[in-house]
Amino acid sequence: MAEKRIIRFEKWILKVVISYAVFIGIGWLLGRIPAEKIGLSEDMFFDLRMFFMLFGPIYLTLIVKIVLTILAVIKHKEKDTAEQNRGVLLAVTAILMLANLSNAQTMADLSSGLIESKGLKSLNRSKRYNLKGKRFLNVFLPIAFYMLILEILTLLVCIVTFAPLSNAASNAFIFTIALTALLLLLIPLILTFISGFKGDKAEHEEKRKMEKLDAVSSGNLVLETDPIRRKQYLWLPKLLVLLVCPVVLLLSFFVLFLTKNYHDYFVILLLRQPFMALAGTAFLSVIPLLLYWANCSGTSLVQRVYLSENRLCYTGYSGSMDERVEFAFVLLRLEEYSVGKRSIRIRGIFTRKTKDAYGTHQKNAFSKTLQLPRTFPEEQERILLDFLRNAAVNHASFDQRVQ
Structure with a gap:
């Protein structure tokens, strides 16, 4: 050797x-x-x-x-450049964190937030790159690095040979070098974060799959979202955000534009008022409707119900990676339930168990109303409603005996 x-x-x-x-x-x-x-x-x-x-x-x-x-x-x-440069990414992240500790204000802004709190953990935990992202990095990393060296050498040659450089030439060199260096840093970091996110998501999905298999082997019935019914369920919030709000806003602006030169007519002024209100309402309702759409999409995707003979457990999670919070509500006593067009409403006494990056937390016997999106397959939904109906009958007969 x-x-x-x-x-x-x-x-x-x-x-x-x-x-x-x-x-x-x-x-x-x-x-x-x-x-x-x-x-x-x-x-x-x-x-x-x-x-x-x-x-x-x-x-x-x-x-x-x-x-x-x-x-x-x-x-x-191509060579496996992406994996070879993982140490460089960790070193850059560590430098940014060190700059923050030393009160370097400009660098501190870059190193705060995501890079400090989650970035280093994501880089350490990420065991693989997405295949397409890895192939891209195998090309991008060496070419960007070589281009950066060429730009710096060219700047040095021009400064010494043609000094003083014009403002346009200096700004062009500074912009090009800064952009190349920024891309050389940010793009691998972003792809690494995406890799960490996908790896964590795959691990969590595998964990949920094993939980389902264990529940089925124990004799429980597992109710999960049907993709076709979920698509139908999300049709309303998607329509509100992508069609109703923009159409109402554009229509209101169009009417206001047509009547902008007729302020002397009292009837026109009266006509403009509701359209001004509609435009404001449509504009302000975009963010709440987006949040509603995101909530419907996330809840319907992750919800799962475990049913046994006398037990109902509703589970799901929110967030991802270090911010993921898993929850499980176990029904102790059903007070009432109702079936709406979009959701099944269950009110009763529950216990709640949550699990996050800081540990597991338990809350016993509290009143809670659950809203379950109606995205389960029809057969599973029928079984769930039969369970709730029997639970309601048992609760009513228990109350009669107590009285």
């Missing part, structure tokens, strides 16, 4: 020597050309030749590496 490394090092030294010899020779030949013929002063032309001989092999190497990286992608033989 040591001999192979020595041989590789010797070959690398030979390539460097040959490359610099070629570029020094070309630079010497360029020196035979008068500077006046190409419109440059003697000093500028001399600086360009020196930089050509000094940075020429580096430029050529970087350009060749970019071309080879693209060709490797075309031939599907």
Whole structure:
């Protein structure tokens, strides 16, 4: 192994020597050309030749590496650059956190929030990249890094040779270098966070699958959302957000635009008032309706009911990763229930068990009203309603005996 490394090092030294010899020779030949013929002063032309001989092999190497990286992608033989640069991402995150601890205000803004509280945990816990994201990083990381070096070298050459640079040229260099560096940092971090999120989601789904299998093997009936009924259930909030609000808002603005020059007519003024109210209502209701849509979508997706002979347990979760909160409501006594067009309302005495990143919490015997979206398959919904009907009858007979 040591001999192979020595041989590789010797070959690398030979390539460097040959490359610099070629570029020094070309630079010497360029020196035979008068500077006046190409419109440059003697000093500028001399600086360009020196930089050509000094940075020429580096430029050529970087350009060749970019071309080879693209060709490797075309031939599907790219190296696993994404996994090799995980340590760099962790180091950058650690630097940002250190800047915050040292009260560096500008860097602290970058390192606060998500990167500090969840980013490092996500990077450590993420065991794999999404396949498409990994392939993208295998191309993006080396090319962006090579481009950043080329931009910095070009800026150095221009500053020394053509100083002073114009404001437009300086701003263009600063913007290009800053943008490349920012993309080199943010895009791998974002893809890593996405990878961590997907990995955590897959693990949680596997956990829920095992819980379902354990419940079925114990003789429980597991009620889960039917995708077709869920799509029908989400039709109303989606329609309100994507169609009703925009249509009402545009219609109101159109009427107000048509009547903007008729303020002298009392009838027109009266007509404008309800349309102004409609426009304001449509505008202000977008966010509440979006929240309603998100709540309907999330609740209908994660809800699950475990039914046994005398037990009903309603489970689900909210959030993801460190912010995920799992909940389980166990019905102790049913007081009443009702079946609406969109949900089944269950009011009674429950126990609640919640689990989050900080542990498990229990709350015993409290009054609660559950709203279960009607997204269960029809057969499962019928079984659930039969259970509630029997529970209501048993509760009524128990109250009569007590009286």
